[in-house]
Amino acid sequence: MTAQRLTVVIAAHNEALALPLLHPRLRAVLDGLDDIEGRVLYIDDGSGDATWSVMQALAAADPDVGVLRLSRNFGKEAALTAGLDFVDDGAVIILDADGQDPPELIPEFVALWQQGYDNVYGTRLARDGESWLKRSAAAAFYRVIGRLSKTPIPADTGDFRLLSPRALQALGQLRERHRFMKGLFGWVGFRRKALPYHRHARMVGDSKFGLWKLWNFALEGITGFSTAPLRVTTYLGLFTASVAFVFAVWVVAKAAMYGDRVAGWPTMMAAILFLGGVQLIALGLIGEYLGRLYEESKQRPLYLVDTWQPPIVADSAVHPIGGEQRDDHGTTAVGRQVP
Structure with a gap:
């Protein structure tokens, strides 16, 4: 029986200390899988430390390792997209480089895939090594977007998951510039299955996602997969206009009956500031969506x-080392020959 191929995709940014600790664990897991041809693809998302050198060393020591270096830091979502684009055969496992998602669970993901599931995602039961504020904010975000979005986005679920070949192929057709991968995973559909697990603390180093980055990430997710904020703004505007109209009628009636003694400065300022604040909030929300349209209209590569260095065991005819135009994915790969 022909072995099924499984590629573990790991995007990293400044993870030179974590990768040497993660790879032996990953290698041991892949070696223990029966009838599975396991490979690893590391993506360097414009790191400023020795991450790329570490990846090259891992690839030199392990023929099943491929490495991909982006021209600069494009962000985790784009780096993951690049890694998935360069997998042309078999299923994929998406794994974080920091070791918080245990690679030892991969056999359980594979077992569910072999049962017929296309999207097996890890759902976090606990999150070690994170502050109470960060855990609370993450839990609130997943529940808010779950309510607002029509796309199924499971709560407490990150990128740690297995995608079957047909789910991977479907995901490759989604080329929007503002990418919220957790929403895109849910959008493609197919058979889904949750795998609960305990998320560990980082093996080494600090998280690259602070509260400010997480806030912007939440905005990307909500504005990318829901128009509910625009609708809420519409209702808020109607309510505010109704209150302002009633208030205007009351002011005119009061002046007609009792006269106007040039009073009401605090009331007037409160009304002006309130209405101005509502208008600015509405304009800000409209700007978020308009900005997304602007970015999409430019049609830049993701x-x-x-540099692209495939696994030594891979067929070099599929992705030759060096420059290659990848029109099928809507991206441009400008590479150079690996020394």
Whole structure:
């Protein structure tokens, strides 16, 4: 029986200390899988430390390891997209580089895939090594977007998941510039299955996602998969206009009956500031969506590739080392020959 191929995709940014600790664990898991041809693809998302050198060393020591270096830091979502684009056969496992998602669970993901599931996602039962504020904010975000979005986005679920070949192929057709991968995973549909697990603390180093980045990430998710904020703004505007109209009628009636003694400065300022604040909020929300349209209209590539070094065991005819135009994915790979 022909072995099924499984590629573990790991996007990293400044993770030179974590990767040497993660790879032996990952290698041991892949070696223990029966009838599975396991490979690893590391993506360097424009790191400023020795991450790329570490990846090259891992690839030199392990023929099942491929490495991909982007031309600069494009962000985690774009880096993941690049890694998934360069997998042309078999299923994929998406794994974080920091070791918080245990690779030892991969056999359980594979077992569910072999049962016929296309999207097996890890749902976090606990999150070690994170502050109470960060855990609370993450839990609130998943529940808010779950309510607002028509796309199924499971709560407490990150990128740690397995995608079957047909789910991976479907995901490759989604080329929007503002990418919220958790929403895109849910959008493609197919058979889904949750795998609960305990998320550990980072093996080494600090998280690259602070509260400010998480806030912007939440905005990307909500505005990318729901128009509910615009609708809420519409209702808020109607309510505010109704209150302002009633208030205007009351002011005119009061002046007609009792006269106007040039009073009401605090009331007038409160009304002006309230209405101005509502208008600015509405304009800000409209600007978020308009900005997304602006970015989409430019049709820039999602990423650019500096270096692509496939696994030694891979067929070099599929992705030759060096420059390659990848029109099928809507991206441009500008590479250079690996020394």
